[in-house]
Amino acid sequence: MKTISRTRINGITHRNLRSNASHRVRKAAMTVIAASTAAVLALAGCGSSSSSGSGSSSAATTSNFVLGGLWPETGSLASLAPPELAAEKLAVQDINDAGGVLGNSITTVDADTSDADHADQNTSAAQSVLSKNPSFIIGPASSSVVKNTYKTITAQNVPMLSMGATSTSLSGVSDYFFRTVAPDSVQGAVMGNLIAQDGVQKLAIATFNDEYGTGLRDTIVKTATAAGVSVVYGETDTFDPTETNFSSIATAIKASNPDATLVIAFDQTVPLLKALVSAGVNTKKLYFVDGNTQDYSDDVDAGVLEGSKGTIPGVNPSEDFVKRLESTGVDLKNVTTYGAETYDGIILAALAAQKGGSADGKTIQANMAAVSGSTNGEKCDSYKACVALLKDGKEIQYQGQTGIGAFNTNNDPSSANIGVYTFDASNKPVFDHTQSGDVPTE
Amino acid sequence: MTAIVFSKRHCRLAIAMPCVICAALSVFFAFALVSAPTAQAAPSAAQAVATCNPTSSNGCVNGILQDAGKSPIAGATVTLSGAETGTTTTAADGTWAFSVADDGDYTVTIDATVASQHGLAASSATVTIKKSSFGKQRAVVRFDQANSAAGASSASGSASAASGTASDSGSTVQASGKPSGSNTAMRIWQQLYSGIVFGLMLGLMSVGMNLVYGTTGLQSFSHGEQVTLGGLMAYVGTQLMHMPLIVSAVFAIAVGALTGLIQNQIVWSPLRRRHVGTMQQMIVTIGLSMALQYTFQFFFGGNIVGIVKSVPASFQLGPVTTNAPTIVSALIALAVIIAVTLFLYKTRFGRATRAVCDNPALAAASGINVDQVVRIVWILSCAMAALSGVLLGIYLNGISWNTGATLILLMFAAVTLGGLGTANGALIGSLVIGIVSDMSSLVIPNDMRYASALAILIIVLLVRPQGIFGKQQRVG
Numbered sequence: 013m014k015t016i017s018r019t020r021i022n023g024i025t026h027r028n029l030r031s032n033a034s035h036r037v038r039k040a041a042m043t044v045i046a047a048s049t050a051a052v053l054a055l056a057g058c059g060s061s062s063s064s065g066s067g068s069s070s071a072a073t074t075s076n077f078v079l080g081g082l083w084p085e086t087g088s089l090a091s092l093a094p095p096e097l098a099a100e101k102l103a104v105q106d107i108n109d110a111g112g113v114l115g116n117s118i119t120t121v122d123a124d125t126s127d128a129d130h131a132d133q134n135t136s137a138a139q140s141v142l143s144k145n146p147s148f149i150i151g152p153a154s155s156s157v158v159k160n161t162y163k164t165i166t167a168q169n170v171p172m173l174s175m176g177a178t179s180t181s182l183s184g185v186s187d188y189f190f191r192t193v194a195p196d197s198v199q200g201a202v203m204g205n206l207i208a209q210d211g212v213q214k215l216a217i218a219t220f221n222d223e224y225g226t227g228l229r230d231t232i233v234k235t236a237t238a239a240g241v242s243v244v245y246g247e248t249d250t251f252d253p254t255e256t257n258f259s260s261i262a263t264a265i266k267a268s269n270p271d272a273t274l275v276i277a278f279d280q281t282v283p284l285l286k287a288l289v290s291a292g293v294n295t296k297k298l299y300f301v302d303g304n305t306q307d308y309s310d311d312v313d314a315g316v317l318e319g320s321k322g323t324i325p326g327v328n329p330s331e332d333f334v335k336r337l338e339s340t341g342v343d344l345k346n347v348t349t350y351g352a353e354t355y356d357g358i359i360l361a362a363l364a365a366q367k368g369g370s371a372d373g374k375t376i377q378a379n380m381a382a383v384s385g386s387t388n389g390e391k392c393d394s395y396k397a398c399v400a401l402l403k404d405g406k407e408i409q410y411q412g413q414t415g416i417g418a419f420n421t422n423n424d425p426s427s428a429n430i431g432v433y434t435f436d437a438s439n440k441p442v443f444d445h446t447q448s449g450d451v452p453t454e
Numbered sequence: 455m456t457a458i459v460f461s462k463r464h465c466r467l468a469i470a471m472p473c474v475i476c477a478a479l480s481v482f483f484a485f486a487l488v489s490a491p492t493a494q495a496a497p498s499a500a501q502a503v504a505t506c507n508p509t510s511s512n513g514c515v516n517g518i519l520q521d522a523g524k525s526p527i528a529g530a531t532v533t534l535s536g537a538e539t540g541t542t543t544t545a546a547d548g549t550w551a552f553s554v555a556d557d558g559d560y561t562v563t564i565d566a567t568v569a570s571q572h573g574l575a576a577s578s579a580t581v582t583i584k585k586s587s588f589g590k591q592r593a594v595v596r597f598d599q600a601n602s603a604a605g606a607s608s609a610s611g612s613a614s615a616a617s618g619t620a621s622d623s624g625s626t627v628q629a630s631g632k633p634s635g636s637n638t639a640m641r642i643w644q645q646l647y648s649g650i651v652f653g654l655m656l657g658l659m660s661v662g663m664n665l666v667y668g669t670t671g672l673q674s675f676s677h678g679e680q681v682t683l684g685g686l687m688a689y690v691g692t693q694l695m696h697m698p699l700i701v702s703a704v705f706a707i708a709v710g711a712l713t714g715l716i717q718n719q720i721v722w723s724p725l726r727r728r729h730v731g732t733m734q735q736m737i738v739t740i741g742l743s744m745a746l747q748y749t750f751q752f753f754f755g756g757n758i759v760g761i762v763k764s765v766p767a768s769f770q771l772g773p774v775t776t777n778a779p780t781i782v783s784a785l786i787a788l789a790v791i792i793a794v795t796l797f798l799y800k801t802r803f804g805r806a807t808r809a810v811c812d813n814p815a816l817a818a819a820s821g822i823n824v825d826q827v828v829r830i831v832w833i834l835s836c837a838m839a840a841l842s843g844v845l846l847g848i849y850l851n852g853i854s855w856n857t858g859a860t861l862i863l864l865m866f867a868a869v870t871l872g873g874l875g876t877a878n879g880a881l882i883g884s885l886v887i888g889i890v891s892d893m894s895s896l897v898i899p900n901d902m903r904y905a906s907a908l909a910i911l912i913i914v915l916l917v918r919p920q921g922i923f924g925k926q927q928r929v930g
């Protein structure tokens with residue numbers, strides 16, 4: 013600013029007429045530079061949350077709710093896509109059956125993000141959904157993929173909600189980023205205590221080298237060692253997410269002579285399991301996390317995992333809800349992980365739009381916390397019931413499938429549930445109990 | 455849904471009757487306890503229960519009493535004091551649990567004579583319960599820390615840094631494993647063995663790829679997908695068509711050989727006839743590789759699929775643990791590589807192949823049907839890739855759409871290391887890559903082990919640019 017005014021003074025006092033024309037040109041150039049800098053800053057998300065967000069397509073009031081979906085239909089998380097897609101179908105169906113949002117049926121636009129190893133596809137999927145001017149984006153599920161995409165999305169003032177990104181470092185990254193799943197810090201604490209109370213003295217850990225894997229491992233190690241468990245392998249060792257040859261890892265785990273083994277991985281788990289069996293590791297004393305607590309009855313012989321345990325954030329979806337997911341025609345392949353989280357995320361966004369009276373990103377963002385219960389409104393457990401209350405002008409508190417509390421200041425659920433599962437003789441995880449508690453905000 | 459309703463109902467009940475659920479549980483499990491829980495009616499009484507899970511209305515102080523050898527100590531008295539008090543005795547498996555309603559500090563004490571008798575480090579520990587916090591709603595108290603020096607205060611506890619060294623030593627008890635020295639020796643042998651097995655399978659792929667390079671000068675980037683195809687076809691045979699493994703393997707090899715024939719007829723032969731440069735052909739193989747990868751993913755999904763479901767019983771063979779399929783796979787790979795080598799050196803057609811490798815123009819001039827040789831080499835190479843895919847799928851316990859893509863760089867490394875265009879070189883190069891990558895995890899982090907193999911490649915090439923078995927070539 014200072015430079016500009018000095019130039020002006022110089023121009024007028026010393027150069028008179030001749031310089032006036034050139035000065036005007038220079039001024040115009042300055043304006044262009046300033047404007048484009050502002051635009052760049054806004055695009056990069058450097059502006060504060062209260063910035064006007066000029067140029068954003070979603071700023072205008074609208075009553076057409078366009079739901080964007082980013083799903084891991086391919087890649088290492090592909091097994092999580094069916095329940096999420098089924099939940100999306102079901103949520104859209106429930107919302108439209110109840111009269112839609114602001115009187116209009118909602119529409120969807122979907123894209124496949126693949127996994128974090130395909131970073132180019134992460135961003136191109138986000139761009140392709142953004143190009144359709146979505147009101148709200150559900151997904152992606154993986155923390156790493158969220159990290160690759162959230163800046164692009166939130167800079168456009170489009171709220172996004174992840175149903176499965178549990179990385180602790182995502183707490184409060186943006187006012188426009190929400191999640192219906194608890195961060196890893198809470199799952200890790202439950203798992204650490206679970207391992208300790210089972211009497212494990214020597215724990216081996218097989219973790220893949222990914223933000224999710226190492227973050228969760230660190231929390232579990234902290235809790236378990238505090239309660240007297242020794243980590244004999246894997247406190248720092250990891251394996252590559254694209255690893256296919258697990259024999260040396262299995263050998264190292266066997267050589268460390270553990271009482272129990274914690275496995276933190278996605279679909280790498282199956283070959284790793286078989287490698288552990290061949291190496292002679294006790295697979296009836298394994299611990300799994302949300303990324304791999306699933307049905308292994310088609311993958312390994314009956315009885316191999318009997319007695320092993322796993323934790324999954326969120327409640328065990330009720331049979332009724334699973335039946336409704338199946339009724340959408342999507343083949344769930346026995347996986348229901350993040351189905352409830354996806355469903356609740358979509359319903360919450362639709363309710364936020366309904367409450368705010370507009371289906372644009374800013375309105376949805378501003379009302380997400382309120383409909384989730386931060387204003388202690390009247391409880392309601394379906395979109396239909398909640399909309400009826402909203403139409404009566406009441407504050408609401410949506411009580412969905414996940415049983416989470418209202419969004420806190422980090423846009424994390426303020427309270428959450430961690431389900432503990434035990435594997436039966438057919439290698440299926442059977443729900444044991446739920447632990448619920450508050451999600452820390454610091 | 456049910457869980458939410460459950461917890462709501464629970465909250466309401468909690469006003470009238472604290473811990474009704476836990477009380478019910480304790481009645482249900484009462485037979486499991488050595489003595490009945492102390493059922494005190496005083497408000498500050500903690501409920502002694504068989505198992506305790508924290509809810510919104512109760513926290514848990516629980517643990518398992520065992521000695522350093524993991525033998526449970528049954529019938530010992532555990533006393534709880536602090537915000538609430540209670541007494542219980544450990545069950546037959548050593549477990550004990552208190553369900554407490556109030557947040558606050560609790561001290562758990564066991565009989566000091568029991569502690570000293572079983573060599574436990576401490577006989578009391580203080581923990582903090584906060585029902586709303588995941589980290590503090592359940593406090594696990596253990597007195598059997600593996601390193602005897604650290605106290606049993608579960609708040610800070612033993613630093614994990616110390617625990618690694620104390621895993622075997624220091625404990626007075628029977629069940630501790632072998633001394634760590636033999637563990638390292640065991641790992642060395644085991645990883646050498648798995649390196650050799652992996653190297654042989656890599657060799658099977660690389661030999662085929664090297665033959666194609668030798669006869670046509672083409673570096674085939676889609677060779678990895680031929681491997682994947684073999685594994686996936688075996689999966690189709692065993693899991694979808696429910697054929698026996700041997701039949702499925704033959705089926706996979708036949709499909710592999712057929713694709714070799716088809717792609718030579720449709721793609722490579724016309725390209726050669728039009729004198730398209732090897733560089734351009736190589737770009738075609740890269741494109742083919744990607745197209746095939748995503749075709750596989752379309753049909754088989756992104757998951758790892760298993761050719762065989764069961765994991766065979768493993769047995770001890772000298773210093774290594776192995777199982778029958780692994781040994782058989784390694785032997786098949788070795789036998790096929792030897793057979794191909796004999797074929798190249800002892801048969802008429804093999805000599806013709808080597809002649810084409812050395813100088814295609816001269817071979818053609820001397821009456822060798824070069825096109826016929828190249829066709830057979832493509833079929834052979836793809837059939838070997840399919841076989842290696844089957845063996846690899848069994849050995850690595852699964853195959854996925856991108857398994858081949860992750861191996862292609864290792865194949866190139868093996869071929870380059872051994873010497874481009876030489877059959878034996880590919881085998882030796884593969885063995886070096888396999889052994890070095892598997893054994894390097896003894897000293898470097900496991901996820902960096904392939905880097906070590908590629909580092910060896912660079913070093914060898916600096917010393918011997920033509921590879922171990924490659925012929926020196928005049929440049930210019």
